[in-house]
Amino acid sequence: MKTKTCLVLSLCLGAAAALPAQILFSDSLATDASNWIVNPANQGGGALTFASSRLNYLVGTPDLTVNDTGFRALSVFAGPSTSSWSAQVDIHLASLSLSTNQFANLNIMVAKIGAEMANNATFALDRYNAGAGLVQDIDTFVTVAGSKSHLPQVLNATTDATLMISFDHLTSTLTFSYDSNGPVGGPSFLTAHTADISGWGMTGSDNFALMLVGGSGNDIGFNPAIGSGDGYFQNFAVTAVPEPSTYAMLTGLGALGLAMLRRRFCREI
Numbered sequence: 001m002k003t004k005t006c007l008v009l010s011l012c013l014g015a016a017a018a019l020p021a022q023i024l025f026s027d028s029l030a031t032d033a034s035n036w037i038v039n040p041a042n043q044g045g046g047a048l049t050f051a052s053s054r055l056n057y058l059v060g061t062p063d064l065t066v067n068d069t070g071f072r073a074l075s076v077f078a079g080p081s082t083s084s085w086s087a088q089v090d091i092h093l094a095s096l097s098l099s100t101n102q103f104a105n106l107n108i109m110v111a112k113i114g115a116e117m118a119n120n121a122t123f124a125l126d127r128y129n130a131g132a133g134l135v136q137d138i139d140t141f142v143t144v145a146g147s148k149s150h151l152p153q154v155l156n157a158t159t160d161a162t163l164m165i166s167f168d169h170l171t172s173t174l175t176f177s178y179d180s181n182g183p184v185g186g187p188s189f190l191t192a193h194t195a196d197i198s199g200w201g202m203t204g205s206d207n208f209a210l211m212l213v214g215g216s217g218n219d220i221g222f223n224p225a226i227g228s229g230d231g232y233f234q235n236f237a238v239t240a241v242p243e244p245s246t247y248a249m250l251t252g253l254g255a256l257g258l259a260m261l262r263r264r265f266c267r268e269i
């Protein structure tokens with residue numbers, strides 16, 4: 001009986017401290033598993049292509065009239081609006097030599113399905129040259145009801161990062177987190193921003209589109225070429241975020257186990 005009581009206690013406390021992440025969807029992006037469609041249409045010379053065990057952003061022939069952009073939308077899973085979850089992906093963006101005004105970035109993006117242009121958020125590992133040298137940063141845009149906000153950039157000197165967008169359905173917020181060196185050294189996320197997206201008007205029947213986007217260009221049409229290995233995505237995953245009520249229930253069970261142990265201990269005395 002005593003052994004059983006202790007087992008219940010340790011299991012409950014352990015679960016409350018670190019619930020195992022429930023994976024809702026994952027794709028290593030090592031091969032084209034037909035999970036991602038080109039949507040919307042690519043722009044200029046940009047494209048996202050599965051090769052070399054990753055999803056690569058490539059610009060073979062830079063466009064002279066528009067920025068280059070490659071899109072992929074997850075077609076086999078959508079983010080629910082009635083529960084909380086996190087979507088993350090590993091990103092590599094090489095130390096590209098960019099001329100003045102040139103930029104390149106790789107984004108994880110969420111959007112309200114059916115109103116993607118009016119209600120979306122992009123979170124990127126970004127590199128640009130604005131004339132004062134090269135900058136590598138974490139870059140975030142949030143668009144609510146057509147109004148686009150550029151959130152403060154977070155400098156990130158490394159070429160690899162894991163970017164995560166989390167949705168909290170109780171508060172209608174998105175949290176943008178990043179692991180500044182990606183998979184190296186295990187997960188270690190910092191919060192860059194939190195944004196209120198109640199203005200997206202998500203109801204129970206609405207879902208989130210999950211997308212990956214590569215972009216590059218120059219505001220006056222002198223775009224960089226992006227070659228193999230310069231920029232790519234790997235290891236996309238969506239995990240469920242446990243609700244506060246789940247933690248409360250487990251903590252309650254832990255307290256119950258503790259009470260049982262105390263009673264047992266008192267009786268033995």
Ligand SMILES: [Ca+2]
Nearest residue numbers: 182183184186
């Ligand atoms: Ca890390």
